[in-house]
Amino acid sequence: MNRRNMIKTSVATFMALTTASFAEGESKEKKTKTKKSDNPRVVVVGGGWSGLSMAKSVKSFVPNAEVTLVEKRDHFFSCPVSNPWLFDMVDTEFMVHSFIDAAKTHDYTFLQATATGLDQKKNILNTTEGDLNYDYLVFATGIEYDYDVWTHGDKKLENELRSTYPAGFIGGSEHLTLKRKIKNFKGGNFIITVPSGNYRCLPAPYERAALLADHFKRNKIDGKVYLLDANNSITIKEEGFASAFKKLHKDHLVHLSDAQILEFDLEKKEVETDFDTIKFEDASFYPNVKAPKLLEDLGLTIKTAYNRVEANLDVYSNKFKGTKNIYGCGDIRPMGFSKSGNTAYTEGANVARVIANEIYGKKSTWASPTTVCISILSKDPIHEISLVSEYKYGSKGETQFNSTFTDEKWETNGLGAQKTQYAWAQGMFDNMFYA
Numbered sequence: 001m002n003r004r005n006m007i008k009t010s011v012a013t014f015m016a017l018t019t020a021s022f023a024e025g026e027s028k029e030k031k032t033k034t035k036k037s038d039n040p041r042v043v044v045v046g047g048g049w050s051g052l053s054m055a056k057s058v059k060s061f062v063p064n065a066e067v068t069l070v071e072k073r074d075h076f077f078s079c080p081v082s083n084p085w086l087f088d089m090v091d092t093e094f095m096v097h098s099f100i101d102a103a104k105t106h107d108y109t110f111l112q113a114t115a116t117g118l119d120q121k122k123n124i125l126n127t128t129e130g131d132l133n134y135d136y137l138v139f140a141t142g143i144e145y146d147y148d149v150w151t152h153g154d155k156k157l158e159n160e161l162r163s164t165y166p167a168g169f170i171g172g173s174e175h176l177t178l179k180r181k182i183k184n185f186k187g188g189n190f191i192i193t194v195p196s197g198n199y200r201c202l203p204a205p206y207e208r209a210a211l212l213a214d215h216f217k218r219n220k221i222d223g224k225v226y227l228l229d230a231n232n233s234i235t236i237k238e239e240g241f242a243s244a245f246k247k248l249h250k251d252h253l254v255h256l257s258d259a260q261i262l263e264f265d266l267e268k269k270e271v272e273t274d275f276d277t278i279k280f281e282d283a284s285f286y287p288n289v290k291a292p293k294l295l296e297d298l299g300l301t302i303k304t305a306y307n308r309v310e311a312n313l314d315v316y317s318n319k320f321k322g323t324k325n326i327y328g329c330g331d332i333r334p335m336g337f338s339k340s341g342n343t344a345y346t347e348g349a350n351v352a353r354v355i356a357n358e359i360y361g362k363k364s365t366w367a368s369p370t371t372v373c374i375s376i377l378s379k380d381p382i383h384e385i386s387l388v389s390e391y392k393y394g395s396k397g398e399t400q401f402n403s404t405f406t407d408e409k410w411e412t413n414g415l416g417a418q419k420t421q422y423a424w425a426q427g428m429f430d431n432m433f434y435a
């Protein structure tokens with residue numbers, strides 16, 4: 001099939017879906033796109049770093065596949081680089097991208113809809129815009145927050161934490177609110193938390209704390225960042241972060257280890273840990289993370305050593321255990337890889353290869369995703385530290401590092417002068433949306 005025909009196929013599929021979605025008076029059953037096509041139908045749920053990579057890669061490995069990306073958001077807002085964005089180091093245009101552009105560049109179909117259910121026997125995905133048939137289904141739905149570790153079922157407290165002190169670890173409104181809070185902050189203690197478990201983006205809370213302390217210093221704000229860390233030490237790039245906290249930010253940043261919050265008193269604006277009671281003027285409480293409730297409701301999750309709810313995947317194929325054609329990738333995974341964008345992107349391509357091999361009747365061999373993670377420690381001048389890791393499995397399928405290279409000598413490494421984080425992100429945006 002030539003490129004022109006591929007675009008036609010995508011447009012035809014999209015028209016079929018949208019027509020079905022808006023056809024008046026028809027039952028949901030009738031709206032289902034039931035005609036079995038000769039081309040493999042691959043439906044990817046979630047247009048984040050892993051889903052965008054998956055949709056693009058399947059289309060490139062299996063050009064005649066009918067690939068549909070189902071994403072509930074209207075546009076893409078990047079979590080990577082969102083910390084510098086909070087401090088006006090990059091503008092919003094750099095962070096925001098169009099799913100329509102991604103689908104057009106890579107010849108697949110974008111459907112803005114929320115996946116709501118699944119009929120595994122009939123290979124049908126239910127969405128808010130009608131039902132979709134699939135031959136292969138991929139969940140790349142990212143994380144949700146697990147507030148229960150703090151709130152123990154107290155929904156009022158959870159709602160207040162979500163609405164008044166958002167975490168800013170799921171891209172979009174939370175980030176806009178956090179940016180406004182930082183802009184309006186006049187002084188006092190600002191709490192940021194680091195959760196336990198394998199949380200999304202290990203270095204990001206430390207990077208955010210460093211940039212917030214840097215903001216207080218540059219703007220002569222009498223503020224202090226209280227970084228309450230549920231872990232017993234800095235979880236990643238410890239040498240680089242610890243030395244930056246000491247040498248650059250000691251007047252505006254207090255890092256407390258083993259500081260799991262046990263109690264919130266939001267009226268008094270106080271939190272209690274095992275060792276301290278800390279008063280705050282403002283805060284961004286980042287709770288533990290989990291795989292989305294949809295997967296839990298579908299019986300596709302397990303408890304792991306890292307988090308209470310994660311996708312129940314075979315660690316070599318990323319196929320959901322007990323299913324024949326449903327895969328998962330990105331931050332939902334149960335493996336101990338870093339929950340980060342580069343990891344999700346490279347894993348998306350690896351799992352697309354597994355699906356392509358299955359379509360072509362070939363065997364797959366497991367390949368490690370790659371974690372690339374560059375953190376910014378200050379704005380003017382920019383100082384950066386970096387890490388690159390790959391993984392392997394132990395004899396029981398447990399995750400191990402195969403290799404890790406870090407560069408934490410921010411005073412001399414020259415990474416900041418090259419604005420390495422932005423350059424990396426630009427390359428990834430190009431990969432997902434434009435090239």
Ligand SMILES: Cc1cc2nc3c(=O)[nH]c(=O)nc-3n(C[C@H](O)[C@H](O)[C@H](O)COP(=O)(O)OP(=O)(O)OC[C@H]3O[C@@H](n4cnc5c(N)ncnc54)[C@H](O)[C@@H]3O)c2cc1C
Pocket residue numbers: 045046047048049050051070071072073078079080081082083113114115116140141142143168169170200201204292294329330331332339340341342343344372373374
């Ligand atoms: C502040 C911050 C800084 C970070 N910095 C870096 C960094 O420098 N480098 C790095 O590599 N990583 C970084 N990360 C981590 C990175 O953002 C995540 O690891 C990455 O986004 C994970 O990709 P994903 O595809 O698994 O999930 P996501 O990117 O979250 O994508 C999931 C998508 O699924 C959609 N979705 C969910 N449920 C449904 C449904 N039912 N129906 C339809 N759509 C649905 C969501 O809307 C979302 O778009 C950072 C994260 C944060 C918060």
